[in-house]
Amino acid sequence: MRTSTSGTLTATPLGDARIITVDDFQFTPLPGRPDGRTTIATPVSPAAGATHVTLHVVRIAAGESFSPEASSEEENTAVVFRGVGTATVGSRARRVGRADAVYAPAGQVLTLAAGAEGLTVYVWRTPLAAGRRPGTDPEPFSSLWDETTQLRGFGGTGQIAPDTDRATMNFVFWPGNGSSQLCLHCGIQQPGQTFNVHLHPESDEAFFAFEGVGQMYLRDRWIDVAAGDVLYAAPGVLHGARNPHTGPDARRFVTCGGPSPYDPALYSAAGLPSDVR
Template structure:
């Protein structure tokens, strides 16, 4: 087994205060002579405020571990393939739609089996004053419906749609995440996760499944699975599935604001205290 680590930020197109980066625009680079490749569509070097987002294609039999992961928060979502995720001393098999959270103080490692493994990895340092959870949950899936936000009306800048999508809180303060969160928006045909902003947080999320639209700044933009949205603090964004009819399918997004935004949990009637 070959282990690959990565600490730098690869070249990325400037983000400004907001940008949608399509999967076709990702620039993959091989790491340290290995077969594993990485693209970095969102990073401080490209203009993000708080968060780095990698897309990693872990080659069969190889492992990826971000250098410095012990000193930062990490979340990862498997986009394709199978393998094993390790957080600290705990390991778990993973496949498409599985999610991983590595809190500050615990290293993240992702190992591919014979199919290879494509993962999206979010990274951010822990902000001063935030503490790690007492017993954070390291493994979950995007389809975890234990804790949800339903009927979200946005933050008031844009008139909300009435057919509102559901969001799964996969990793959040209630299950021990101290800075990064991972939410999954399920936009059934005709549904919208209404336009909103985060005053103090970057937003980096991806289209995980299907085709739909993301709102950015002042308009709706067509996207497909694999595409990435970045919005700086204060920039309006949202997601919707404009497709209806017998052939329409759900549109799924995942990611979240960094640092997490307590307003989303308040909208669900939940505390944002880290457990």
């Protein structure tokens, strides 16, 4: 286990908030795969106390594939953490590698197939809330590095005094490109930068450290994390991300994930509408 800046253990009870380190993941073979080459861990789920969202980490063996159970009422989003392969959403397919992202609206099957080196992906799943419907022309493929639509200078939601050196967030999948509920954002914390502490009144937050080392805020403290570690915060729980490292050897710290259902306040802070395209 890693320790927080106050020296206490990071492990917290399952329920309203938790940071799950890579060492905590419990991988098991996919059902129906007797050789156990493709394995799955589920650090966030309703069974573990989440309200709206499930997050899988799937290690797909070379030549094998993975598809979440298809549902007309469930959206899926995936981010490639390691390896190269092919992603298919409905009838559309694309070659994918590290930092590529895939969105499957409700009613469309998501399939991830690994190439010769295997594929590690983080997959979010959520049932649509009442009244939510798929967008008219949702974008199924993107990248964490897509800078088309961004939130800059976010000051948080007022519970904690904000830092002045503020990180930038890329809106990868969001209502403006057709995501009706399960959105994906990418926080780019350059050395010394913070994505300020905030909460979502009605949304689960599930995100992970994609690149580098940094800190995540959870409840009332900053906690050291590294690439692959996951944060879960229930509605109303304070969270954030920062890169406390500075100096000539410091590198950026990248996080990705998002609230489910999406929180219109983030788009309002960027001066954007939250209507689903």
